[in-house]
Amino acid sequence: MSGKPVFTTFEAAKLCHVSPLSIINWVNAGRLAAFRTPGGHRRIRREDLVLFMRDNGLPLPDELKQGSGRRKLLIVDDEIGVRKLLADHFTGLSKDQYEVATAGDGFEAGRLTATFRPDVVILDLLMPGFDGFEVCKTIKADPVSASTLVVVLTDPTTPEAAARILECGAARCFTKPVDPAEVSAFVETEITQQGGAKRRRGRPART
DSSP states (O other): OTTOSEEOHHHHHHHHTSOHHHHHHHHHTTSSOOEEOTTSOEEEEHHHHHHHHHHTTOOOOHHHHTTOSSEEEEEEOSOHHHHHHHHHHHHTSGGGOEEEEEESSHHHHHHHHHHTOOSEEEEESOOSSSOHHHHHHHHHHSTTTTTOEEEEEEOTTOHHHHHHHHHTTOSEEEESSOOHHHHHHHHHHHHHHHHHHHHTTOOOOOO
């Protein structure tokens, strides 16, 4: 199961050394985040299972330790200078916090969202072809990526577009030229708040 982004309840139970019924009960109680496939089957994202196990004192098996140390960040912008500016800033942060990938258009962003599985997407709103609106909608419509934090970059002349992208599920819009430090500070705050919300769901009884 090494490297899998999503687990069944049976696979999650095996990793936690509990019964599948315990996993189902934790999901139903809102203690372990999960989603349902179109066929109605429960699925658990890798990062949600890792967070749950750490919060509840369950030992992480080796297959979950691998690749779980850094957050994945995808930067999407058709301007190479913007991509490099943000990529250099995030990769230069202390403790090697981010694994960074970049895309120059919406089509490449869609491919990387499916294969790279980013935790955070920094997205240029106005790109030729498959624009930021479509990319954001695609991310938020997929149960596997719906919880991805989407931060948008906009031109100062597009306030209506900025309001519209927030309705599509983006967390915030930053006006270009962007300050990388301001963007990373916002990302860190949002991730911390998301983690705190999950931790407040409660702790299960040991089985």
